[in-house]
Amino acid sequence: SGATFAPLAVSKLLQSVTNRIFVVTSELDTQIGKQLRDLGQLSHVFSTNLSMRPAEPCSISVAATQQLLTQILMYVASRLVSGQLSEAAGAVVTQTDLNELERLNRENIHALKEIVGYHGRTETEHELRRRGRAWAQHVLETPRAWILCAVYIAFTVTLASPPFLLVARTLLSLGDFEYRQEWLMVARAFDAAVYIFLPQLMMLLIRLLQCRPLLHRMTARTVVIGDIPWVAQSVEAFLSKLVACTYSATSLTVFSANPADHLVHRMTHRVVRGTLLACGRPDGRLMALTSGEQSVCLAVNQASSIQSMGETCESLTIGHNPYKLPLTAHHVCLKDSRPKYLCEHLLEQEEGRTGEKGEKGEKGENAKSAAALIGCFAQLSDKESQHSHHLWDRMMEQKKAEEEKRQARLEIDRVVPTLQTNEDGNVVFTDFEKGFASVGPKDLTLTRKELKAVFDRFDGDCDGALTQRECRLIYAADSVTLLSYAKAKLTGSTESFEKCWSIPQSVEDFFGSHVLSHSSSPDQAFKLAKTQNVSMLLYEGRIASLQRAVAFFVMFHEMGKCIGDFWPSVSFGLLRYRMDRTHSIMRVATTASPVSGSDVREKMVVLQLKKHFARFEALVQPYVRTWRQRHNKLTQHAV
Numbered sequence: 001s002g003a004t005f006a007p008l009a010v011s012k013l014l015q016s017v018t019n020r021i022f023v024v025t026s027e028l029d030t031q032i033g034k035q036l037r038d039l040g041q042l043s044h045v046f047s048t049n050l051s052m053r054p055a056e057p058c059s060i061s062v063a064a065t066q067q068l069l070t071q072i073l074m075y076v077a078s079r080l081v082s083g084q085l086s087e088a089a090g091a092v093v094t095q096t097d098l099n100e101l102e103r104l105n106r107e108n109i110h111a112l113k114e115i116v117g118y119h120g121r122t123e124t125e126h127e128l129r130r131r132g133r134a135w136a137q138h139v140l141e142t143p144r145a146w147i148l149c150a151v152y153i154a155f156t157v158t159l160a161s162p163p164f165l166l167v168a169r170t171l172l173s174l175g176d177f178e179y180r181q182e183w184l185m186v187a188r189a190f191d192a193a194v195y196i197f198l199p200q201l202m203m204l205l206i207r208l209l210q211c212r213p214l215l216h217r218m219t220a221r222t223v224v225i226g227d228i229p230w231v232a233q234s235v236e237a238f239l240s241k242l243v244a245c246t247y248s249a250t251s252l253t254v255f256s257a258n259p260a261d262h263l264v265h266r267m268t269h270r271v272v273r274g275t276l277l278a279c280g281r282p283d284g285r286l287m288a289l290t291s292g293e294q295s296v297c298l299a300v301n302q303a304s305s306i307q308s309m310g311e312t313c314e315s316l317t318i319g320h321n322p323y324k325l326p327l328t329a330h331h332v333c334l335k336d337s338r339p340k341y342l343c344e345h346l347l348e349q350e351e352g353r354t355g356e357k358g359e360k361g362e363k364g365e366n367a368k369s370a371a372a373l374i375g376c377f378a379q380l381s382d383k384e385s386q387h388s389h390h391l392w393d394r395m396m397e398q399k400k401a402e403e404e405k406r407q408a409r410l411e412i413d414r415v416v417p418t419l420q421t422n423e424d425g426n427v428v429f430t431d432f433e434k435g436f437a438s439v440g441p442k443d444l445t446l447t448r449k450e451l452k453a454v455f456d457r458f459d460g461d462c463d464g465a466l467t468q469r470e471c472r473l474i475y476a477a478d479s480v481t482l483l484s485y486a487k488a489k490l491t492g493s494t495e496s497f498e499k500c501w502s503i504p505q506s507v508e509d510f511f512g513s514h515v516l517s518h519s520s521s522p523d524q525a526f527k528l529a530k531t532q533n534v535s536m537l538l539y540e541g542r543i544a545s546l547q548r549a550v551a552f553f554v555m556f557h558e559m560g561k562c563i564g565d566f567w568p569s570v571s572f573g574l575l576r577y578r579m580d581r582t583h584s585i586m587r588v589a590t591t592a593s594p595v596s597g598s599d600v601r602e603k604m605v606v607l608q609l610k611k612h613f614a615r616f617e618a619l620v621q622p623y624v625r626t627w628r629q630r631h632n633k634l635t636q637h638a639v
Helices: 005-015 031-038 060-081 085-089 095-116 123-159 163-173 180-196 198-210 229-242 263-270 290-304 342-354 370-385 391-418 429-439 448-458 468-476 479-487 494-499 513-517 522-530 533-570 597-638
Strands: 023-025 045-047 221-226 252-257 276-281 314-319 330-333
Touching: 005 031, 005 597, 023 031, 023 060, 031 045, 045 060, 060 085, 060 095, 060 229, 060 533, 095 123, 095 533, 123 198, 123 221, 123 314, 123 330, 123 533, 163 180, 180 198, 221 229, 221 263, 221 290, 229 252, 229 533, 252 263, 263 290, 276 290, 276 533, 290 314, 290 370, 314 533, 342 370, 342 513, 342 522, 391 429, 391 468, 429 448, 429 468, 448 468, 448 479, 513 522
Parallel strands: 023 045, 221 252, 221 276, 276 314, 314 330
Antiparallel strands: none
């Protein structure tokens, strides 16, 4: 928010150490933004341009912050890969990754519109809201049972005609039966049992009419949200604030956990009949995310397999993989708005050759589980590696490959010093091209334009020349890395970058089509797919996770709205509450700080004293050193 005590205290604390303080806030006119403006650091304030949001449950502000952080990441990464900083910083992201992320970021707008139904009702938005309304029925069964109990008691007591007693009297009046009083006592006993178990009977009736599980626990519901930390915690706060002001009959207990980490250890012992479990699944169709989805699926299956009286928790998953887990009750598949990756393209080709198809998803898509995808990728790896399964053969092949690399390095060390250099001792492109033809990878064919792209990739100062060290790095790189560099397109020099920052988006039919078409060896396809691992992780961390978070927001907003609309509808408008408010009323001004203001002030004083003492020490130290030298000379002269 930019107005809580902790960020303000930290900002004040850091001002005595450095002026390089950056802040992400909702608008420029906040307390922490004012602090930085007073220091002349207006450019250090990043704003989501959302201003003050009146609702306490945060949804759009979370999405805007995620998007802003994505833009900052792309800016910093583009600066990193555009020059010699990439090698110095050990950057693993490439320009190709950024081009793909830029396209994914643009296509993300269409995906979010599909999820929220921006242009009217969409299939995804309809399914999410339907699931939200279905879960709201679980919460609303308690007040509905109360209403039915009240109607039943009022009717039977007022008319003095409980159903079993009424039936017994009617039957006894039709003839002359013995033991009339005894039969009437039995009927009253049944009516007493009905009154005792009336709430449970009404809940069973409601569940039967709504076609919901009958044996769920008849108590307040617990919702467990599982996803990566920022998604799970944001959605937990969102849902718990939506129902913060609701009445006790429709209260919820909300937890969050990471299904790939601690959900099993923290939550599975709390799973009971009727627990509502909602988990987000990474897209396991991407080879870098397959193991992550498998971990999530194992956690969900373990929670869903805990049974009592034949019932378990009601689990729901949200993700882009259309495969539905057998033990889950529902799966909401988010539509893809991105091009396919190379690993997906290779799987489709393999399925076309073998005729092997996966299971049908809920919408008829060809779907495979994470475990099946792991097996498919392993088969592709084994097939394209063409290595023998014999351990001795593998060792010999590895030794042979290492020897070839050693010989190649020796040849590079011999050729590079012989290249012609300019007056600065650097190698221009013409001589670099000759050296590449001599010692470059033999299994790679690059055009002159593509080789120039590789050359420009390392020419950070844009002077048209490379150092001999940079030439060695390029000559020693493998063909997969060079293909990735050849595909990348630089944004220009540092000067033009400062004036207009932009990242060209990828225009490929599927990510990796360019490097695949320029690969001289078909056996390198899977190796090329592995080079996209960073891009896949960026897609999951910045794009796919945001789509799942927005999907959770849509679903739980519908759930909270159904609960909130129920009370006015049954009380003629007398019972109502605002689901955009909580009992705390104030959003940020009363947020507790783990460090008191007095402690911060004392630390600031101590830091300032240390700073002044260090400055004093730096000023005095030369004079002390001069005095000691003079004193030593006088002592030696006296001796």
